[in-house]
Amino acid sequence: MTFSISSSLSDLLRTAREFIDQEVIPLEEAFLTGTPEDLAPGIAKARAKAEAMGMWAPALPEEVGGAGMSLVEFAHLSEELGRTPLGHYACNAQAPDVGNMELLLGYGSEAQKEQWLEPLVAGQIRSAFSMTEPGHAGSNPTWMSTTAVRDGDEYIINGDKWFSSSADGAAFTVVMAVTNPDAERYRRASMIIVPTENPGFKRVRNTPVMGDVGHGWSSHAEVSFNDCRVPISNRIAGEGEGFVLAQARLGPGRIHHTMRWIGICERAIELMSRHAIDRELAPGRPLATRQVVQHWIADSRAETNAARLLVLDAAHKLETVGNKAARTEISTIKFFVANTLQRVVDRAIQVHGGLGMTDYTPLAFWYRHERAGRIYDGADEVHRNVVARAEFAKYGDVDLRG
Amino acid sequence: MTFSISSSLSDLLRTAREFIDQEVIPLEEAFLTGTPEDLAPGIAKARAKAEAMGMWAPALPEEVGGAGMSLVEFAHLSEELGRTPLGHYACNAQAPDVGNMELLLGYGSEAQKEQWLEPLVAGQIRSAFSMTEPGHAGSNPTWMSTTAVRDGDEYIINGDKWFSSSADGAAFTVVMAVTNPDAERYRRASMIIVPTENPGFKRVRNTPVMGDVGHGWSSHAEVSFNDCRVPISNRIAGEGEGFVLAQARLGPGRIHHTMRWIGICERAIELMSRHAIDRELAPGRPLATRQVVQHWIADSRAETNAARLLVLDAAHKLETVGNKAARTEISTIKFFVANTLQRVVDRAIQVHGGLGMTDYTPLAFWYRHERAGRIYDGADEVHRNVVARAEFAKYGDVDLRG
């Protein structure tokens, strides 16, 4: 690897891998085929162990209770955690909490940090994020109906959101609402903290996603705000700065996510390689002897390695020149890795045959839920347009509205 | 259409389409997001209506209670029914019952017909089919561990099966078991009827498939046979004829299935076209204006039409020259249509964005469960090999075992 890893990081990654293999992967069965109650004791134990091992809230500074890793360090760790659907939760690094932590850390007031960030990092509470609306295309985030109108020292929030990830059981959500409808397009909205116990907030239902209504942190909810009053001090950063925050939140988050996907690819390659070796087509003739299986594995290896390098390169750029200058790279990895993931998982399922359709491996879970990787946080199409615009800009000004 | 449709068939298809649109599609919500109890009254009503309209058990002859359609007629109907996940069940044409009905009709004894076929056609009972074993690759159907040993006038059956479709609630299953272990490879197994109330039969559990343990006819079970004794008269056709029956069963079944998939493609195209028209990216600017959406729809249309013609051509060949002579065509449509389906549904989900991930449309259901189309009943790879062998055979003898 030319993206040099210090020996201490290298040690940490080995430790993380062992932790995942020994403590977390054995919990997959309960997660994939059992009830939340089946999973509870095991995951609690794994979380305690992760904390004891110094892998808790890895991207947060030590002074607020995290492990103090750099972006690139957490990127590498995220790959190891990504090898199982439970890895990030085991380390309190799951979305949307990790994004909310980074948001509060960077832009929250001292009071907000004390009230919300600390228990969040400590794993005492969970949080949600409420941006997407059922009535508007996610690909145009500036067009939304939820409003927050000032009334004295309060905002009165009204509107409906969906895909409020993990709202089920969350202590608060961060909602994006229009505060300045007449402002310039990217200055209209603000981010506001809404405790879920607020009487104006309602979790209407968990959305059934790919056959699954989910539970707790592993769910998506439809929520509504009905004359929901919160103090103005619940706003994060300045009024109208919602999009600035959303952008700031996206860069590092995309590094985490795409490295998590690389971890999924790695596990899928491992599972299909092992199954191909173990499963016999006839006595003494394993599936691994089939040329198409060999080629699927080879293509998956090549594409996964290429994807990882692309993410690490983007992370490096993000760290050295900043979120804005790395915008094209951040868009590139989103669609490139999401599509790589879909192909690799699909091949792994095909190698597994009927078993691949079942929940006896995590492949079917990823096949279902990670299909969203090409949709959430900007669909493939949105990110491809960003990249194309940057390419055209090398050769002159061109109006692409066509 | 050059595959001519009589005006009576044409009328029937229009009627079927209206029935599906008005009576069955409204039940999707209960099926996709509700409980079996939510669905029960509506589906019962729809089934009664289907029977009254002459679309009940469409492929079975009228004398046993079916609608008496020819293979090509049922093929066309199957497309209409396929537009919703509930269509085939509404007409008592769901797998594996329809396959078992055809099997009993063609090869069952009079006693078997009376005891099992009649109530099956009448919709009074359901059935299962138990062939695949967890310990053996499905792509080599001649290699299985389940045995049926003669003891007087009984078989004693032992073994484990999975993907016993619809065993949950079934009155009987048809099990494939080795009766003649020393016979030539394709003469080793027989098909035997096993009532599920037999004490030697156990439904161990429903297999969680893509996050869903299913229920009733919409489930897959793991079953075991432990010294399960059944009369020899429960065997369908002669001893050692299991593969002959399996082959006979496959031809028409594949026509039904692939036409059902064409129906799914049609519905997916309809859903994505409508959503593209309705969903606005900005006021007055629908998603339909995006060129990539246009191209996905165009490719889906082209591929679906091509796939339908290929199936109708195979059906015509099957009817005119028989199952065996049409073997290559039957393999061709299996992998060609299954892959078309996967691409079309994937595009439709992408057009729907977040909504496509939810169970508020049937797309996510098909995305999950029809992934099996490339695996069950012979994986893509098996069928491609059949087609390649036929191609090589045009130019000479070649040993492909390489």
Add this chain to the structure above:
Amino acid sequence: MTFSISSSLSDLLRTAREFIDQEVIPLEEAFLTGTPEDLAPGIAKARAKAEAMGMWAPALPEEVGGAGMSLVEFAHLSEELGRTPLGHYACNAQAPDVGNMELLLGYGSEAQKEQWLEPLVAGQIRSAFSMTEPGHAGSNPTWMSTTAVRDGDEYIINGDKWFSSSADGAAFTVVMAVTNPDAERYRRASMIIVPTENPGFKRVRNTPVMGDVGHGWSSHAEVSFNDCRVPISNRIAGEGEGFVLAQARLGPGRIHHTMRWIGICERAIELMSRHAIDRELAPGRPLATRQVVQHWIADSRAETNAARLLVLDAAHKLETVGNKAARTEISTIKFFVANTLQRVVDRAIQVHGGLGMTDYTPLAFWYRHERAGRIYDGADEVHRNVVARAEFAKYGDVDLRG
């Protein structure tokens, strides 16, 4: 085949196949690796034989010297001829002559027919077609710079064209020129016959296409019209009817072309199957034993069969409901078959290894020149838009200009 073939057509196709195999394929070596002089005697002999066998100018009526085949009959024949790059020329059915013949037959004046159509059908002269301009995108055919201004009973034509197929050695070209610049968009241009001996016409050069400037009928030329005067009676049909003629010309032409492509696919499958059988990787272990080769052949067979059915279905529709009503189908087959062709030829080259790169098989010729199938006569993108528009139209009016 469900697209029924009469026994006389079936006989003709068998005869055509033998003719191609025995008389034309042996000429490929001279065509692909020799000089025009090397090819001349052989191709002259083959053309004489084709005429004697009743396969001359197959789509033209017998009364003007053709073989009088219907659209569907010629479609089937076109597949047989397409198996070699010389097949259509051997039967005087090569583009653009066949299109010009159909144009003159359907819309030419009696004088035009006598002067141009008769010698064209007789094979005494060749012709060109001049539509595309280097300065304008081919995907917007209504935007062109070449003008034909009336001056008494003459047109004065000025402008530059390229991709004037076969202008090298042609007796005349049919040029598309703006005659009514102020008319409604699709009524601006007319088609006019220009003899190449006209002093105002100049063939500037043959365009090097994929490394090849070509020669005679197998070439593309850049031509210019400089105050080129022709009698008004050289106009085909009415003034401003250029687009109507272009559309009329396209429908049947696309059937011929796409069936020619099917013929290429068939030959490519044959070549790769034979090579896979003959070429050994090690003694006694032919390339045919490789699973990926088997799968390429299987996919090629499936896609080619599907493509053929799609074309025959479009031809049937064109014959029964007309050019306009079949417009969507005509667009569908253009991009569907062109892409099928590209994939099949690419796989055949890969199977041939280094030999596939050489001109010792026709594969490399097709790889180069048929790449144009996705560009000429409307690029893939244009045709996909046509198909998408038709799909949207099923659900309502939608403005797609976005």
Add this chain to the structure above:
Amino acid sequence: MTFSISSSLSDLLRTAREFIDQEVIPLEEAFLTGTPEDLAPGIAKARAKAEAMGMWAPALPEEVGGAGMSLVEFAHLSEELGRTPLGHYACNAQAPDVGNMELLLGYGSEAQKEQWLEPLVAGQIRSAFSMTEPGHAGSNPTWMSTTAVRDGDEYIINGDKWFSSSADGAAFTVVMAVTNPDAERYRRASMIIVPTENPGFKRVRNTPVMGDVGHGWSSHAEVSFNDCRVPISNRIAGEGEGFVLAQARLGPGRIHHTMRWIGICERAIELMSRHAIDRELAPGRPLATRQVVQHWIADSRAETNAARLLVLDAAHKLETVGNKAARTEISTIKFFVANTLQRVVDRAIQVHGGLGMTDYTPLAFWYRHERAGRIYDGADEVHRNVVARAEFAKYGDVDLRG
């Protein structure tokens, strides 16, 4: 870029880019559409300039007349040179000469270096490489018919080779011939220098490749050895070491080649971006406004960046752990980049429409000749098998011969 580039390399690359843009790209027209004579004066001038600028024989040490670049430095330069088909020749870095130079430098005797290496580096002579045989599959390089039999202090060589790159006009070729037929499989062959003036050597013809017999260094020849006697001292390294040399030759060569392909991708992206901006579909509405064009450019950018990182990572590994340990990476980049190249060039042609089919851009040249990237030096299939084997080896021993 995280693969750090020194500021001196960065300066060199900028200089190289300007050199290519100003001195070499203007020669493309003569190369692509003219005669060798049209090209001669310009390319001679460019070569002189390259030498004066310190970019001559870049990978060779300064003491033998090269520019003394490291593998990674030459890799980056190779990308810049690759932007035009003439770039490598302009710097005396063209295949197969550069490979022969590296071979002689690393393994040649002092006499061989003096006689052949020095004039080769100086650009006074050219050379060829003769390995592939028309009668054997290139994917099994150990199976060949050409023999070199000792007779006193001479070898008598007999056999036929093809794809002897650049034999037309070469001073010598390096031939691979069986010297020890009874040795272990990988110890059977040796590499021997054969001057082309040797009466036993004959260049039979240049092979027509994709419509082009080529000329001089830009050609592939069929050659034959008929009782061709050369001194034993013409053998490079030890007897039976042919495969060891071939492997040694391949590693660095694949880095050069794949970086050349990256250069082609970059130029293709530039050409399609510029054309999309310049070409109007209608007044004021450039092709760049089309979403599919934007997406092709975005995908090309993402895939090219990923491919470059993969190559640089492989180069880094090759330099730090050696040829053998980097074998899997060397195989990975071969098929990954070759396929990326094919897709990117294909998209660029589609964006150019008819112009893309002509030789007025280098795209059509690359489309034709770089198709070989998936075939020469080990087909995709061979390299995928290497990668799959390495993956399986992580989990145990498995016999893949199945």
